[in-house]
Amino acid sequence: xxxxxxxxxxxxxxxxxxxxxxxxxxxxxxxxxxxxxxxxxxxxxxxxxxxxxxxxxxxxxxxxxxxxxxxxxxxxxxxxxxxxxxxxxxxxxxxxxxxxxxxxxxxxxxxxxxxxxxxxxxxxxxxxxxxxxxxxxxxxxxxxxxxxxxxxxxxxxxxxxxxxxxxxxxxxxxxxxxxxxxxxxxxxxxxxxxxxxxxxxxxxxxxxxxxxxxxxxxxxxxxxxxxxxxxxxxxxxxxxxxxxxxxxxxxxxxxxxxxxxxxxxxxxxxxxxxxxxxxxxxxxxxxxxxxxxxxxxxxxxxxxxxxxxxxxxxxxxxxxxxxxxxxxxxxxxxxxxxxxxxxxxxxxxxxxxxxxxxxxxxxxxxxxxxxxxxxxxxx
Numbered sequence: 001x002x003x004x005x006x007x008x009x010x011x012x013x014x015x016x017x018x019x020x021x022x023x024x025x026x027x028x029x030x031x032x033x034x035x036x037x038x039x040x041x042x043x044x045x046x047x048x049x050x051x052x053x054x055x056x057x058x059x060x061x062x063x064x065x066x067x068x069x070x071x072x073x074x075x076x077x078x079x080x081x082x083x084x085x086x087x088x089x090x091x092x093x094x095x096x097x098x099x100x101x102x103x104x105x106x107x108x109x110x111x112x113x114x115x116x117x118x119x120x121x122x123x124x125x126x127x128x129x130x131x132x133x134x135x136x137x138x139x140x141x142x143x144x145x146x147x148x149x150x151x152x153x154x155x156x157x158x159x160x161x162x163x164x165x166x167x168x169x170x171x172x173x174x175x176x177x178x179x180x181x182x183x184x185x186x187x188x189x190x191x192x193x194x195x196x197x198x199x200x201x202x203x204x205x206x207x208x209x210x211x212x213x214x215x216x217x218x219x220x221x222x223x224x225x226x227x228x229x230x231x232x233x234x235x236x237x238x239x240x241x242x243x244x245x246x247x248x249x250x251x252x253x254x255x256x257x258x259x260x261x262x263x264x265x266x267x268x269x270x271x272x273x274x275x276x277x278x279x280x281x282x283x284x285x286x287x288x289x290x291x292x293x294x295x296x297x298x299x300x301x302x303x304x305x306x307x308x309x310x311x312x313x314x315x316x317x318x319x320x321x322x323x324x325x326x327x328x329x330x331x332x333x334x335x336x337x338x339x340x341x342x343x344x345x346x347x348x349x350x351x352x353x354x355x356x357x358x359x360x361x362x363x364x365x366x367x368x369x370x371x372x373x374x375x376x377x378x379x
Contacts, residue, residue, distance in 0.1 A: 027104040028053050029116040030064060030084075035098060035123040040169045041176060041206035042092045042222045044123060047085035051102050051116065060106030065115075071095035071122075087171070089204035089224035092125040093134070129219035133157040135164065135209050138221055141321060142231040144258035145201070151183065151191035152209060155218065162213045164189040170200040198259070201227050228312060232321035233260045236267065236291075236308045241330045249295045253308050256323065264316035269293055270325075272305045282307075289313060305329035 028051035036045045046068070054062060064083075067076040070091045079086060080103075090096040102116035133155040140150040154162055166179040166189075183191030197205070205225045211218040234256035242250045251269060255262040266289050270282040285293065307327075312320035 027051055027057065027062075027102045027114055027116045029102055029119045030100050031119075033098070033100060033119050033121045035096060035121050037092075037123070037125065038087075039176070041167060041208045042090050042224050043087050043169065043171075043204060043206050044090055044096060045085065045087050046098050046100075046121075048100055048119070049084065057104055057106075057108050060104050060108040063103050064100050065103055066098070066100045068096070068098045071097055089206055090123075090222075091224060092208075092222035093127065093219075096123040098122075125222075127219055129217040130157055131219055133211070133216070134219035134221050135211065138209065138223060140207075140223075140225060140230055142197075142227045144234055144256065144260050145198075145227075145231055146195075146259045148194040148197055148227065149183075149191065150194075150207070150209075152221075153190060154188060155211070157216075158211060158218065159213045159216050162188060162211050162218070164209060164211045166192040167208045167210065168194065168205060170197075170203050170205045172199055172203075197227060226318075228264075228317040229319055230321065231260070231312045231317065233265060233310050233312070233323045234258060235323045235326045236310055239306070239308055239326045239328050241306045247296070249306075251293045251295070251306055251308070253291055253326070255291065256310065261316065264312050265289065265310045266313035267291070267308055267310045268322070269306065269308050271295070 030048040030051055033048045034046070036047075038045055046066070048064075050062070062082070064081055066079045066081060066086060068079075068088050068090070069076045071094050076099075077088075079088075088098075097120070099118045099120035101118045104114040104116075105111060135152040135155055135158075138150065138152040140148055142148050150166065152164070154164075166182075167176050168179070169176045179192035179194060181193040181195075182189040183193065203226075205227060207223045207225060208220055209223075210220040236253040236256055238252075238254040240252045244250060249271075253267075255265055266287050268287050269285040271285070272282050285295065306329075307325040309323045309325045311322045
């Protein structure tokens with residue numbers, strides 16, 4: 001009788017020891033979290049040391065959860081890594097915030113993930129000049145995945161004769177580079193065109209616009225971009241619109257070409273019954289990634305205009321810019337209208353035939369009379 005409860009009891013005790021062991025497993029956070037600036041326009045180096053009790057967890061996997069953002073941002077960017085050093089991009093005009101914790105999982109925790117407390121650090125770059133001296137309305141578009149165009153306006157406190165320069169860097173570029181193709185307005189640099197940036201796609205592109213003026217310190221502008229998120233394609237090409245005998249509207253087009261990846265595009269189609277754009281009431285069709293579209297138009301006599309635009313889809317970017325609309329307009333007739341166009345030439349042909357036959361008949365009637373008439377007599 002005693003043996004009947006001894007085995008279940010021993011199993012319960014063994015299981016309780018395991019649960020108790022895993023529930024009391026604790027790992028310390030990383031140590032000595034530091035942020036340093038290597039002079040790469042906002043790409044900062046962040047490093048830390050392993051937790052002090054790491055040696056007691058030889059049978060477990062140790063990794064780190066790293067989060068970073070600029071002060072004022074709502075969301076943290078997250079990286080899971082086993083490394084002890086990372087390089088990430090920040091806007092140096094605002095305070096950089098980072099935090100990291102240890103994640104422990106494996107035999108020593110019964111394959112349950114154990115998290116340490118967080119440790120955190122901040123970094124603020126020294127900034128010269130007043131905020132109002134910083135350039136305004138800085139805006140960049142990555143056109144057709146071929147070239148980057150950035151524009152800005154002089155700061156409110158920027159004196160006359162200010163000189164601006166744009167500098168950039170991305171991982172893989174050996175050193176910070178300066179723009180060599182500026183856009184100018186009355187002799188002042190107000191924009192920059194950058195070519196050959198395919199190696200910077202899907203990486204942090206760090207940019208600084210700095211200015212110099214005699215005896216006036218100016219605030220530099222720091223920006224970190226992701227090119228795929230600011231891409232703007234050209235309008236789609238070769239737009240063709242037709243209507244079937246069943247009154248379905250068929251729309252087809254081609255991708256814009258250039259360096260824009262065709263698989264990275266989605267499209268929006270709009271229809272209207274007015275040729276004057278100011279009077280048009282456009283009807284949108286849900287976006288799609290195909291380059292053909294069929295729409296039932298049973299209740300519509302004709303479509304005066306069809307237009308299409310595109311942008312980078314969610315599989316290649318978090319967001320992007322819509323292209324301009326295609327400009328072509330079409331007048332697509334229904335089947336009855338097409339039949340009318342075919343009928344008109346037929347009626348004209350029949351009318352012509354009747355006229356010719358009538359003239360021939362009249363000519364035959366006149367011929368005998370002409371033969372019986374007296375011949376003309378000369379003097």
